[in-house]
Amino acid sequence: MHIKAEPPYYAVIFTSRRTEGDNGYAEAAARMGELAAQQPGFLGWDAARTGPELGITVSYWKDEESIAGWRNHLEHAPTREHGRANWYEDFEVHVARVERTYRWTKES
Amino acid sequence: MHIKAEPPYYAVIFTSRRTEGDNGYAEAAARMGELAAQQPGFLGWDAARTGPELGITVSYWKDEESIAGWRNHLEHAPTREHGRANWYEDFEVHVARVERTYRWTKES
Numbered sequence: 001m002h003i004k005a006e007p008p009y010y011a012v013i014f015t016s017r018r019t020e021g022d023n024g025y026a027e028a029a030a031r032m033g034e035l036a037a038q039q040p041g042f043l044g045w046d047a048a049r050t051g052p053e054l055g056i057t058v059s060y061w062k063d064e065e066s067i068a069g070w071r072n073h074l075e076h077a078p079t080r081e082h083g084r085a086n087w088y089e090d091f092e093v094h095v096a097r098v099e100r101t102y103r104w105t106k107e108s
Numbered sequence: 109m110h111i112k113a114e115p116p117y118y119a120v121i122f123t124s125r126r127t128e129g130d131n132g133y134a135e136a137a138a139r140m141g142e143l144a145a146q147q148p149g150f151l152g153w154d155a156a157r158t159g160p161e162l163g164i165t166v167s168y169w170k171d172e173e174s175i176a177g178w179r180n181h182l183e184h185a186p187t188r189e190h191g192r193a194n195w196y197e198d199f200e201v202h203v204a205r206v207e208r209t210y211r212w213t214k215e216s
Contacts, residue, residue, distance in 0.1 A: 002200060011204050013119060013166055015154050019214075046123050048156040048164045056156045056164045058121055058202075090213040092110060094166075096119050096204035105198040106127075 001044040003060050007098045009043060010061045016091035018052040023086045028079055035075060041066020060098070067095065109152040111168050115206045117151060118169045124199035126160040131194045136187055143183060149174020168206070175203065 003009070018025070036042055041062035049055035061067045070076060111117070126133070144150055149170035157163035169175045178184060 003202075011119070011121060011202055013121065015166070046162060046164055048158045048162050050156045054154060054156050056154055056166060058123070058164060058166075060202075084212065084214070088212070088214065090211070092212075093210040094111075094119055094206050095208050096206040098202050098204040100203050102201040103198070104192065104196070104200075106192070106196065 001046055002103065003044045003101070005043050005060070005062065007100055009098050010063060010067055011094075011096045011098050012059045012061065012067060013094040013096065014057040014059075014091060015094075016055045016057075017089040018049075018055065019087055019089055020052065025083075025087045028082070032076060032079060035073065036070060039066065039070045039073065041069065109154055110211065111152050111209070113151050113168070113170065115208055117206050118171060118175060119202075119204045119206050120167045120169065120175060121202040121204065122165040122167075122199060123202075124163045124165075125197040126157075126163065127195055127197055128160065133191075133195045136190070140184060140187060143181065144178060147174065147178045147181065149177065 033045070036045065036059065043060040043062060045057065045059040047055065047057040059070075061070070141153070144153065144167065151168035151170060153165065153167040155163065155165040169178070
């Protein structure tokens, strides 16, 4: 998704390996997407997955305060706990400050 | 892939929508992966794709200088031109400074 904000803003890069089966993941992910989009400072997100072995979700935020707000959201925190118990073999999070962006679209 | 470096380092987030068909993409992507891994300051990368509509590749680099070195690589630059002509409908690049990381692995 195209992020309309001007840098600097923040990216949270979530890279994960899933357990087998859905185990309620798809429904919870959709719900988390709805909630995140309502959070102050949420700018957008993209997610892609190649089988269970690798998924990448990048969410974009206005500042560190908005990232902390989402981390402490009353419904997000227990869902993360549920995810560690049920959905993930491992994951890695990178919090990064976006310095510059570049966008290209094919001429039609 | 787990990045062993300590922050701060850099992430280049490449989000793309592909054209139909392979058009030589897979072979070129494998070659670019080999070349990038030989570049000074390369720390690792992850790539995932959900159909043609969305791919995310994140590469990690020691500093801005190593990103510039790869951008100016003699074989990478013409491959990017080829990609604009043949492989992509659109793409977006975010260059971001990784401030902190968090990693979790299920206890076995």
